[in-house]
Amino acid sequence: xxxxxxxxxxxxxxxxxxxxxxxxxxxxxxxxxxxxxxxxxxxxxxxxxxxxxxxxxxxxxxxxxxxxxxxxxxxxxxxxxxxxxxxxxxxxxxxxxxxxxxxxxxxxxxxxxxxxxxxxxxxxxxxxxxxxxxxxxxxxxxxxxxxxxxxxxxxxxxxxxxxxxxxxxxxxxxxxxxxxxxxxxxxxxxxxxxxxxxxxxxxxxxxxxxxxxxxxxxxxxxxxxxxxxxxxxxxxxxxxxxxxxxxxxxxxxxxxxxxxxxxxxxxxxxxxxxxxxxxxxxxxxxxxxxxxxxxxxxxxxxxxxxxxxxxxxxxxxxxxxxxxxxxxxxxxxxxxxxxxxxxxxxxxxxxxxxxxxxxxxxxxxxxxxxxxxxxxxxxxxxxxxxxxxxxxxxxxxxxxxxxxxxxxxxxxxxxxxxxxxxxxxxxxxxxxxxxxxxxxxxxxxxxxxxxxxxxxxxxxxxxxxxxxxxxxxxxxxxxxxxxxxxxxxxxxx
Amino acid sequence: xxxxxxxxxxxxxxxxxxxxxxxxxxxxxxxxxxxxxxxxxxxxxxxxxxxxxxxxxxxxxxxxxxxxxxxxxxxxxxxxxxxxxxxxxxxxxxxxxxxxxxxxxxxxxxxxxxxxxxxxxxxxxxxxxxxxxxxxxxxxxxxxxxxxxxxxxxxxxxxxxxxxxxxxxxxxxxxxxxxxxxxxxxxxxxxxxxxxxxxxxxxxxxxxxxxxxxxxxxxxxxxxxxxxxxxxxxxxxxxxxxxxxxxxxxxxxxxxxxxxxxxxxxxxxxxxxxxxxxxxxxxxxxxxxxxxxxxxxxxxxxxxxxxxxxxxxxxxxxxxxxxxxxxxxxxxxxxxxxxxxxxxxxxxxxxxxxxxxxxxxxxxxxxxxxxxxxxxxxxxxxxxxxxxxxxxxxxxxxxxxxxxxxxxxxxxxxxxxxxxxxxxxxxxxxxxxxxxxxxxxxxxxxxxxxxxxxxxxxxxxxxxxxxxxxxxxxxxxxxxxxxxxxxxxxxxx
Numbered sequence: 001x002x003x004x005x006x007x008x009x010x011x012x013x014x015x016x017x018x019x020x021x022x023x024x025x026x027x028x029x030x031x032x033x034x035x036x037x038x039x040x041x042x043x044x045x046x047x048x049x050x051x052x053x054x055x056x057x058x059x060x061x062x063x064x065x066x067x068x069x070x071x072x073x074x075x076x077x078x079x080x081x082x083x084x085x086x087x088x089x090x091x092x093x094x095x096x097x098x099x100x101x102x103x104x105x106x107x108x109x110x111x112x113x114x115x116x117x118x119x120x121x122x123x124x125x126x127x128x129x130x131x132x133x134x135x136x137x138x139x140x141x142x143x144x145x146x147x148x149x150x151x152x153x154x155x156x157x158x159x160x161x162x163x164x165x166x167x168x169x170x171x172x173x174x175x176x177x178x179x180x181x182x183x184x185x186x187x188x189x190x191x192x193x194x195x196x197x198x199x200x201x202x203x204x205x206x207x208x209x210x211x212x213x214x215x216x217x218x219x220x221x222x223x224x225x226x227x228x229x230x231x232x233x234x235x236x237x238x239x240x241x242x243x244x245x246x247x248x249x250x251x252x253x254x255x256x257x258x259x260x261x262x263x264x265x266x267x268x269x270x271x272x273x274x275x276x277x278x279x280x281x282x283x284x285x286x287x288x289x290x291x292x293x294x295x296x297x298x299x300x301x302x303x304x305x306x307x308x309x310x311x312x313x314x315x316x317x318x319x320x321x322x323x324x325x326x327x328x329x330x331x332x333x334x335x336x337x338x339x340x341x342x343x344x345x346x347x348x349x350x351x352x353x354x355x356x357x358x359x360x361x362x363x364x365x366x367x368x369x370x371x372x373x374x375x376x377x378x379x380x381x382x383x384x385x386x387x388x389x390x391x392x393x394x395x396x397x398x399x400x401x402x403x404x405x406x407x408x409x410x411x412x413x414x415x416x417x418x419x420x421x422x423x424x425x426x427x428x429x430x431x432x433x434x435x436x437x438x439x440x441x442x443x444x445x446x447x448x449x450x451x452x453x454x455x456x457x458x459x460x461x462x463x464x465x466x467x468x469x470x471x472x473x474x475x476x477x478x479x480x481x482x483x484x485x486x487x488x489x490x491x492x493x
Numbered sequence: 494x495x496x497x498x499x500x501x502x503x504x505x506x507x508x509x510x511x512x513x514x515x516x517x518x519x520x521x522x523x524x525x526x527x528x529x530x531x532x533x534x535x536x537x538x539x540x541x542x543x544x545x546x547x548x549x550x551x552x553x554x555x556x557x558x559x560x561x562x563x564x565x566x567x568x569x570x571x572x573x574x575x576x577x578x579x580x581x582x583x584x585x586x587x588x589x590x591x592x593x594x595x596x597x598x599x600x601x602x603x604x605x606x607x608x609x610x611x612x613x614x615x616x617x618x619x620x621x622x623x624x625x626x627x628x629x630x631x632x633x634x635x636x637x638x639x640x641x642x643x644x645x646x647x648x649x650x651x652x653x654x655x656x657x658x659x660x661x662x663x664x665x666x667x668x669x670x671x672x673x674x675x676x677x678x679x680x681x682x683x684x685x686x687x688x689x690x691x692x693x694x695x696x697x698x699x700x701x702x703x704x705x706x707x708x709x710x711x712x713x714x715x716x717x718x719x720x721x722x723x724x725x726x727x728x729x730x731x732x733x734x735x736x737x738x739x740x741x742x743x744x745x746x747x748x749x750x751x752x753x754x755x756x757x758x759x760x761x762x763x764x765x766x767x768x769x770x771x772x773x774x775x776x777x778x779x780x781x782x783x784x785x786x787x788x789x790x791x792x793x794x795x796x797x798x799x800x801x802x803x804x805x806x807x808x809x810x811x812x813x814x815x816x817x818x819x820x821x822x823x824x825x826x827x828x829x830x831x832x833x834x835x836x837x838x839x840x841x842x843x844x845x846x847x848x849x850x851x852x853x854x855x856x857x858x859x860x861x862x863x864x865x866x867x868x869x870x871x872x873x874x875x876x877x878x879x880x881x882x883x884x885x886x887x888x889x890x891x892x893x894x895x896x897x898x899x900x901x902x903x904x905x906x907x908x909x910x911x912x913x914x915x916x917x918x919x920x921x922x923x924x925x926x927x928x929x930x931x932x933x934x935x936x937x938x939x940x941x942x943x944x945x946x947x948x949x950x951x952x953x954x955x956x957x958x959x960x961x962x963x964x965x966x967x968x969x970x971x972x973x974x975x976x977x978x979x980x981x982x983x984x985x986x
Contacts, residue, residue, distance in 0.1 A: 081977070092940075094915070102915060103909065214710075410948065410949065420596075422587070424595075426585040426586055434714070437715065440946070454932045455940070460908060462907065465888055
């Protein structure tokens with residue numbers, strides 16, 4: 001039974017967060033980095049209990065959870081390192097030119113204000129209470145109000161207590177981190193429409209993300225919502241690649257499609273190729289692979305039931321044929337992998353077929369002509385990823401299609417499979433709507449910090465009143481743009 | 494009589510723009526910079542006719558228009574220079590690590606797609622057809638569809654022809670720049686809700702900007718709208734400053750308030766101070782200054798009528814007293830400067846008093862206590878600028894209020910007046926809603942380019958298929974983040 005935090009308690013927490021923002025605003029990037037590393041250390045030190053609780057609540061294997069814990073710790077550390085360099089501070093200084101009456105102008109990025117984070121169910125550690133959204137918001141200088149995901153309340157509580165302990169030991173105000181529980185949509189709405197909330201991060205379903213986006217835009221003061229809502233992550237396989245390695249590709253695809261019971265935002269739900277003998281070989285191998293997949297419990301009953309419903313609805317759609325299903329009967333909430341096929345014409349005409357089925361379900365889209373492949377590409381909505389299975393000559397022969405596909409996604413793969421989202425600077429985890437609500441930002445990698453900052457210019461302020469990031473002496477030793485040049489040292493006047 | 498571009502013609506132009514986007518996507522930052530400098534040269538070469546036409550259409554003095562022309566040319570050049578450095582490309586490269594199966598990931602910013610620009614009436618050159626929005630969108634790699642401002646159609650046509658000539662001479666597709674005319678709201682709505690439009694820039698009224706923002710968010714695929722909608726740009730004057738230079742401050746304030754008949758987004762519409770003998774001295778001088786201001790024609794009849802209406806409405810609001818008006822009777826569309834005063838309590842209680850009056854109208858808000866000044870600060874909506882008139886000791890004595898004021902604005906001034914928006918890296922022309930629709934971006938200074946880009950990650954792509962910005966050899970010689978370090982040279986593998 002999950003307790004619903006009362007509106008009065010939420011008001012109090014947001015008030016504390018707003019007060020903590022006044023404190024956080026005055027912290028430097030170095031101080032925030034120290035705090036973030038302290039959180040990382042504390043999470044790292046959490047014992048077996050965390051993994052056991054998370055396993056009990058999510059059915060995710062212990063090995064996976066252990067990896068996810070390392071990823072979570074790593075995220076706090078790499079974000080801390082990036083923040084400490086000042087890269088997200090974007091300090092720019094244009095010195096006064098008394099001859100021309102030009103002012104002294106100095107700009108830097110400061111936190112946008114209190115941020116509400118909705119944790120994801122499918123990554124109880126890395127994308128939830130102490131996940132990348134919380135780390136990037138704190139890195140930006142924003143207090144966080146986490147709405148715990150109801151599918152893993154105990155895991156959420158452990159992580160919340162861990163962050164709260166780091167806050168306390170740092171001597172920071174408790175309002176820097178706040179934890180709210182509940183299952184009602186009203187609680188979410190109340191948070192997003194509260195006047196003191198300045199941004200929202202969400203990972204989950206389209207329905208959930210879009211509802212929050214609309215609520216945030218209808219506020220008297222609209223605020224940004226960064227909702228990552230998943231996509232079908234198509235794989236476009238080209239002829240030379242299929243001819244040279246149809247079987248290997250089928251095995252790679254099956255692994256990626258069924259990894260973690262298909263419960264990844266980057267699950268490759270659609271495979272597009274020209275009809276050919278090599279595509280037939282691909283399909284034969286894929287069928288064998290899918291038949292052999294052992295069903296495993298999904299994250300929770302709701303996700304399982306949704307998977308079953310969507311799988312049956314899509315698999316039985318006119319013009320769609322189910323071509324393989326995992327042999328083993330499923331028990332409890334086990335997701336049983338399935339692959340279907342359809343024609344390009346059918347796929348293009350029926351928008352329902354390009355809806356995400358969250359779980360191990362794939363659709364092979366068979367095209368008669370290269371032009372049909374282009375039409376499939378054009379029909380796609382925004383995607384987190386698009387993968388091109390190709391040899392060099394495939395690329396040379398399909399330049400227009402490749403260019404079209406690149407427009408549709410945030411991350412564009414040359415071979416490989418899209419599952420596996422690395423936490424590095426060059427990651428883009430965010431595509432055009434409806435995969436996310438804001439194509440301009442990523443929710444993975446240190447650049448995620450950029451979501452929660454806003455610039456402020458200081459005109460003609462005396463050095464002593466400027467934030468350290470902008471002082472002449474450059475006490476934080478960050479790289480700044482001074483009169484148009486990248487400079488890491490102090491300013492000598 | 495302004496011709497209304499038909500929907501069919503708009504469709505055709507947007508289709509051309511979408512095709513031109515496929516071309517622009519493949520241009521490098523260096524190529525775009527060359528083009529932008531060519532536009533600058535062409536605008537610079539425009540003769541007296543441009544100024545004469547703009548003067549006839551806007552009533553703005555020739556000297557001001559000549560300055561605005563230089564500013565416009567300068568904008569294209571500084572944006573070109575900034576774009577050519579690759580700063581907005583934000584290239585990040587994380588090299589493969591075969592030992593750990595880490596992929597090769599490379600990210601850069603590409604254009605977001607075709608952008609609609611609505612020109613402003615108050616800057617017919619620098620914020621209109623060939624203004625900062627157009628320059629920054631092209632710099633980002635986006636084709637532009639300009640909706641000409643109906644208050645200066647001939648000026649707009651000259652500028653549009655100039656850009657079109659530069660497009661043609663560069664051998665670029667004509668769809669890079671498109672010019673649409675009309676006066677109906679429907680035309681604006683049609684543009685903003687067209688599926689191939691990916692972003693919108695607007696400078697104008699709150700009603701206009703908010704309507705476009707709502708339309709863009711209600712699209713099937715929501716898109717960003719950067720609307721700069723003005724604000725009241727309060728000046729908070731502190732005691733030591735007032736005591737030491739009440740008269741000088743009154744003169745500065747009067748000049749800024751009435752500059753360009755008050756038709757600036759950064760016009761300082763509100764002056765907040767503690768009741769005191771020195772405030773009385775300030776007011777006495779201000780009255781004399783305002784009485785002496787010569788009325789001048791405003792931009793067009795609509796703006797004049799709106800100014801008269803708002804001035805009378807605000808000036809006759811309960812609890813508000815008019816304390817000075819320009820002596821000279823106004824003729825035609827001449828805006829006659831006016832200053833009123835009210836109490837802090839009245840200002841806070843009546844939200845209507847913090848609405849912008851576009852024109853030379855100022856409101857003195859008299860506070861009984863420092864706490865009342867804080868309450869006025871807290872009651873403010875988002876502002877483009879906040880100015881603090883202070884000596885050092887005023888800052889030391891009012892730290893909390895200063896911190897509060899900083900939260901309310903994009904540009905924070907220590908003395909001086911907010912009119913005059915320099916085109917430099919460190920400029921922030923954008924504040925919290927409702928001064929703009931997106932506090933995270935600026936519409937002035939090269940950082941304006943950031944509004945129109947989106948990141949794309951390339952995973953494991955062979956070097957030959959990567960954009961030049963991400964190739965190992967770094968042919969554009971831009972600064973990139975490679976494995977977390979800022980590097981300007983090539984990558985040696």
